[in-house]
Amino acid sequence: MKNIATIILAAGEGTRMKSSLPKVLHNICGKPMLEYLIDNVNSIGMNKVFVIVGHKAGLVKKQISGIKCITQSELLGTGDAVTRARSALLKDNKISNILILYGDTPLLSQETIKKLIEKHVSASAGATLLTAQLKNPTGYGRVIRSPGNKIVKIVEELDASIYEKVVEEINVGVYCFNKRALFYGLEKIKPNNKKEEYYLTDTIEVLTKANISVESVSTNDPEEFLGVNTRAELGKAESVMKKRILNKIMDAGVTVIDPNNTYIEQGAGIGKDTVIYPYTFIENDVKIGSNCSIGPFARLRPGTIVGDNVGIGNFVEIVRSSIGRETKIRHQCYIGDTIIGKNVNIGAGTIVANYDGKEKHKTIIEDNAFIGTGTILIAPVKVGRGAITGAGSVVTRNKNVPAGKTVVGIPARVVDKNRKK
Structure with a gap:
């Protein structure tokens, strides 16, 4: 695969999304x-990897920093977009083939990409494209074949004749080209279509007329080539990706009680024998250990690390925090920017007040501490090993609770157990 470069077309405005955000930056399951x-x-x-950017290019470049971006200053079509990468690709003699993808097809699988490339390389083809059969192909370019079943050309919907529109084989929009064949084809195409744009698909007819072989690979999974052009399609892609993520997690040994009412984003990691209860939200960059119980109605936000055998119950929100093993946070709590040790009990209604209106501060709760119901911890603050806070205590900032001590009241003060009544 080292001699294959990838071009991802991501320059379009995506007007049907009706958004100020570039279409390709819209999240699907948190990514x-x-x-x-x-x-x-x-x-x-x-x-x-080369990403062709155009509309609000600065936002796209910022999101994928480290990836080579090439700007298409005028949106003159997909053929023109690929041509923008010509000089970069031709001067790299190690690149012999080029994979071309559309940036709005996030459901395309690794397996399909590999299958396409393997067919292309084994056939020594000038181009290989991904196709599918659809009973209702409206909106897609049609793959036109000769009587001998050889690909002749691709015709876009707007330019298709009545006879071509009844063709059920469609162009999915995934291609692998021989580098020389690609740029030969791009030099020959003209904007002779209703949009007056340079179509990448027109290179296929150029190649076949020059007796350069064009091959295809088919897919039977319509979800893979779902293009996201509207908010409704974004929602559909979200549903498909959510199902994939949940299936992968369950296959790894995690119990999800109600998959239809559980939301887990891409990038979350969960250990085996953990049980996820309904209406739980687990966002990206969350790591959960084994044998945990999460939910119902829990929300774990990015930067959360949960150790083994932890119980997190209903209406608990955790962000940018580390929870030690055997700890219990059962009911109606907010834990932010906090390091909690092992075997800690966090009572119902506990709030870590981590934000002072200007900055967010850290809280540390050491091993075996017991945080009483309704405690408010105003960061920065530390609760020592084995310490106890009484119900309703307010531990103010920088008033650390010493190890093994008990504090009560507003503001919380150490209980003097030796004081006579």
């Missing part, structure tokens, strides 16, 4: 759709 494609090709060993 921008463009990043799914980048991660997929990187995972199969393809590290030469």
Whole structure:
């Protein structure tokens, strides 16, 4: 795969999304759709990635810093977009083939990409494209074949004749080209279509007329080639990705009581024999150990690390915090920017007040501490090992609770157990 570069087309405005955010930066299960494609090709060993940017290019570049971005200053079509990468690709003699993807197809799988590339390489083709059969192909370009079943061309919907529109084989929009064949084809295409744009798909007819072989690979999974152009399609892609994530987690030994009412984002990690109860939200960059109980109605936000055998109950929100093993946080709590040790009890209604209106501060709760019901901990503050806070205590900032001591009241003060009544 090292001699194959990837071009991802991400320059479009996405007007049907009706958004100030570039289409490819909209999140699906907590991750921008463009990043799914980048991660997929990187995972199969393809590290030469070029992203063609245009509309609000600065936002896209910022999101995928470290990836080579090439700007298409005028949106003159997909063929023109690929041409923007010509000089960078031609001067790299190690690149012999080019994979081309659309940035709004985040559901495309690694397996399909690998299958397409393997067919392309084994056939020594000038181009290989991904196709599918649809009973209702409206909106897709049609793959036109000769009587001998050879691909002749791709016709876009707007330019298709009545006879071509009845063709059920569609162009999915995933291609692998021989580098020389690609740029030969791009030099020959013209904007002779209703949109007056340079279509990448027109290169296929150029190649077949020059007797350069064009191959295809088919997919039977319509979810894979769902293009996200509207908010409704974004919602559909979210549903598909959510199901994939949950299936992967359950296959790894996690029990999800009600998958239809559980939300887990891409990038969350959960250990085996953990049980997730309904209406739980687990966002990206959350790590949960084994044999835990999470939910119902819990929300774990990015930067949360949960140890083994932890119980997190209903209406608990945790963010940027570490929870030690055997700790219990059962009811109606907010834990933010906190390091909690092992075997700690966090009573119902506990609030860590981590934000002072200007900055967020850290709280530390050491091993075996017992935080009483309704305690408020105003950060920065530390509760020592084995310390206890009485119900309703307010531990003010920098008033650390010594190890083994008990505090009560507002503001919380150490109980003098030797004081006579």
